[in-house]
Amino acid sequence: MARTVPQYVECSIPVPQASRTPWYKSTFPTYAGIFLWVGFYLKLAEPTISNASLTVCLLALLVAGLLCFGLYYYVPAMLGMKTGQPLYVVGTSTFGTTGGYLIPGLLMGLLQVGWVAVVSSVSANFIMKGLNQTSRGLFILIVVLWVYSLGWVAIRGIHYVGQAAKFLNWIPLIMILIVLWANRSGIAQYQPAHHDSVTGFLNVLAIVIGYFATAGAAGADFGMNNANRKDVVLGGLFGIVLGVLLAGGLSILSVAGYLGRGIGVPSYEYSSAISSVGGLAPVMFFLFAAASLVPTCFSSFIAANSFSTMLPKIPRSVSTFAALTVSALMAVTGIADNLVGFFGIVGASFGPICGAMVADYLLAGRRWSGPRLGVNWAGCIAWAIGFLVGIPEHIPGLPAAFVKADNPSGLYSFIVGFLVYLVLAKSGLRPPVVAPKALASA
DSSP states (O other): OOOSSOHHHHTOOOOOGGGOOOGGGTHHHHHHHHHHSHHHHTTSSHHHHTTSOHHHHHHHHHHHHHHIIIIIIHHHHHHHHHHOOOHHHHHHHHHOTTGGGIIIIIHHHHHHHHHHHHHHHHHHHHHHHHHTOOOHHHHHHHHHHHHHHHHHHHHHOHHHHHHHHHHHTTHHHHHHHHHHHHHGGGTTTOOOSSOOHHHHHHHHHHHHHHHHHHHHHTHHHHHTTOSSHHHHHHHHIIIIIHHIIIIIHHHHHHHHHHHHHTOSSOOOSHHHHHHTTOTTHHHHHHHHHHHTHHHHHHHHHHHHHHHHHHOTTSOHHHHHHHHHHHHHHHHHTTGGGOHHHHHHHHHHHHHHHHHHHHHHHHHTTSSOOOOBSSOOHHHHHHHHHHHHHHOGGGSTTOOGGGSOTTOOHHHHHHHHHHHHHHHHHHTTOOOOBOOHHHHHHO
């Protein structure tokens, strides 16, 4: 019998209910760990509290957390919970069994290459600060050792990483509290350099949503390990909304306190607030780097899964280490240093994916309709248009109003992806769903 669906779909086995875990053992610590990683808040302060008051920025963090939960996470997580299937399977409803190879399949892997580069660059820089070194050669050596050694661990021993994550994820929280305590006296004295509350508010939304977008779509992979809707909701509220408020809020308060104290060179980067702690600072830089072991391994593992699933003819080790080589090059050349810019690309890439998935979920009656044959043009076109909306700064000839830094384009790309999918789906651009019988016998 001719295969009607790709092997990666027909061979996927749902996670049984007996193997599901409660939210406080799965979704909550995972998402909390994502936001506690120092790369999230390393450069969060400058485009936010330099424009708006701390109160406005804290309110924006709450709004951003709720948007991440409601728009980017909830539907993928519910689809994962209801089907027991990962993102690359449930995504075949929105993008088709063939279209799913690229979106979200290979696209997820490609963005993880960028994430490995970003995490490696941040980690190497923190190690250099801990050593009080500025040698470019040493930085390159640290990056290469970091990328390839942890890539190997991700392939061979990811289960050990999961065990380590249970305590490594909480190290940053302890250090965030120490940095806040050290700079608490300057918080009341801090005043923003500019007085543009709208810009500060929107910059918070742009950074948080861009940072979270891939993790939101990956809610399917986390949701498939949850037993019910309660686990999905509580895991998201505590892991995402509370995670954003704690990690983002405490870090910007620390930077504000550092600036308010008027010590050292004025800087909005969180590493400056760490340095202000004194003799403990070098140890803290090393500990922040140590906590980055987990996100490096997980991103490497997700990239390896993506490429080996979508490109099964290429040996897993070959595709993974080729991807890691690109990550290392991005880190050592400085491409990965533009955190805010990278978050914008992530938001533009996965904003319309999440938007189209939400639209497809609602059209199917709040369930998974099943894989659609070939290419679902409604989803692919919705993604393409939404992606272009999300990268206005990279499109030549656009009016300046469309390219402003305070434009939360990741949010707009979600909205466009959602609306375009609804229109095109209603216009009949979706291919038929593979019947359960055909899927089972293919």
